[in-house]
Amino acid sequence: MTLAPEQLWRNREFNLLWISQSCSDVGNAISALAVPLLVLALTAAPVQAGLVGTLGLITTVLCRLPAGVLADRVDRRRIMLICDAVRLVAYLGLGVAVLRGQATLTLIVGVVLIGAAANAFFGTAEHSSLRTIVRPGQLPDAVARNEARSYATSLAGPPLGGLLFGMGRALPFLGDAVTFLASFAGVWLIRRPLQEPRDTERGGHAAALAEGFRFVFGNPFLRAVLLVAAPLNLAIHGIIFTIIVTLQRDEVPPALIGGVETVVAVGGLLGALAAPALLRRWPLPALIRGICWTAALLMSASAVLIHSVAAAIPMAITVFLGPATNAALFGHQAAITPDRLQGRVISVIIVVATSIAATAPLLAGVLITMWGPPVSVLVFATTMAGAAITATTSRGIRTLHPTDSR
Template sequence: MADVPPEPSPSARELLGHRDYVFFWGSRWAGAFAAQIQSVAMGWHMYVLARETRSVEESAFLVGMIGLAAFLPVLLLTLPAGEAADRYDRRKVLLLCLTGEIASVLSLAIATVNGWASPALLLAIAVVFGASRAFFAPANTALGPMLVPRRLLPRAIAWNSLAWQTASIAGPAAGGFLLAHAPQTAYFTTFGLYALAMVFVASIRGNTRPEVNPGSRWQLMKEGLAYVWRQKIVFGAISLDLFAVLLGGATALLPVFARDVLHVGSEGFGVLRASPAIGATLVALWLAANPLRRYAGGFMFAGVAVFGAATVVFGLSKAMWLSVAALIVLGGADMLSVYVRQTLVQLVTPDQMRGRVAAVSSVFIGASNELGEFESGVVARILGPVGAAVFGGTGAMIVTALWAKLFPDLRRADRLE
């Protein structure tokens, strides 16, 4: 019997014809842009404040502590956050989270203007920001698939990533430019972008309340954990991201590389921060126009392996152009693996469980990003920033090989349909 040719891929015009999805995409872009500027500003601000009285290694450690402070609330609130996304109106949950983020960055801006900013205050704001993000991530992830038909989901995921990555290019560059004037300028700009994201979310008019499964809150939380554990493709995909990026999180040390390794200052720091997003955006643009149809698992593992190798090159580089090139490759490889992971997870997860599964995924992602920053800071304290980057990139490649052996079904995953 002859093979049936695959259906043509739905067009981007069809996807963008869904009004609520367009507002969702706009909120995702504005919120990501704000988060990038805030992250750049807080990392640089912490390093500058710490270097007034501390060594390079101690200051790098404090920069890494911002990541830990932001991650701890995510870890503690993961299960209730996922349950909330599957019980309450997801649009309203996002509005409440954005309110918390606005309050945190506005407090930091006011404190900076009045000369109250300190490493302790930056860490406290990171905790508040982390608590808001703990609830934001699962609600945001679960809301997107409600706004488009299922057949448009792979393309929507690519466009969602495109929103994040384009903001990730503009955000660090804008952050570096704003920091050249004053930290409070970056914080007030972040405030305005979060407010814009709130307007976009408030403009969504469709049904954003999920079907609620019967059972107590604790039962629903346990159900979500059990589902992730049983679905080995889901568990393998998100745990690969956890350990690979946890070890390869050398980008947390960019303030150190910019100031004391490459000697390029705050504007060079902005370029370095934007470089991974440039690579990621190029790959996201390609995926938005040409969603993967075959060999999904192989592409994901290849992406993580290249991510680790590029991290090693970045760590060893002493030239700005080579560091930028390595970060661009790193970002593109990461985008490829993230696209496959997100598409696989969302396609196999029923809507009434998306919040809880997204919450578990978010804590894994949060662990990889935030604890990765902490791990990089700790290793940098022992091995120095260059040693930390080489150690992390090598570890990411080892984890990739190990996971390919432990999760053969994930490695053999083929069609994203």
């Protein structure tokens, strides 16, 4: 297999893949704001707007594991091209329907479900492709660049979606279609295969998926990481939700409340930009332990500041450390996982590490109602302290050895 160029910024295939996914991310961020605005404009029902978003998230989770199997059995470039084509047609059709005044709630739900499924398959295939186009030693930097892209598009997409929706309700969805067309073009220009040569695998999809689970839970490092990542995601989402609910109950202006997630996202973006420097200074085990203990302390500080927008600052600092840790983690995962298992292993890690976070709003709501916002924050901080103890004592993390960086 031909190795990637020495400098990541000169790696043609990686840059095409990065630009393609950037376009996809912008489209997703635009629709994330425009879809609920459109539902509200048509129905004036916040519950229905929230339901549409929830159905999209559930669809993404449900499709993630099958996407991992498909990414390991089918040409990954073809998967991404099909996903872009499907999303292009779906959002173009929605934009045209809105333009003609023919958009219905049923149509919107259908487009959201199609888009969510395509996002899961595209993203899994894209993550799985890194190992074939990037040198092992460059994998953490490549993941860090992807983290920066994700935070940047999450900051830029919603304002752009709001601007386009204000100019015309159809414009955000027509804009989505343009971003997916650009993504399709980028993937089409990739020349190098995005997977290593494969032997035909026997057995059904269930057996293939089980192999992915066995690899993840059979590896001491990956198993320990899941025991850390799941409570970390739960705590971050739970505390951010607690802050937003508390500020709303305190009648803080909505513009300031909206700034909470902006501050956190800026922290993540800055962390992604600083990730390469942090990776050069600290090895992965130290990063994992560092973010866990730092997060537990900073989250506790948010309990003191909970009735102020300043409560978002400790969370932004916590999130600042996340991209470097994710870059090192997924870089190491990509290096130690055989290419034929990349899709399944990535999908298993993402589903297990993030699914528990879906309960964060409900759990936070119960804690706020029963004991108040400060206790809610401290409960999540305690959960994070438990994860920090796991990161410190886990043999899988303590005995981790660097992979070959050639």
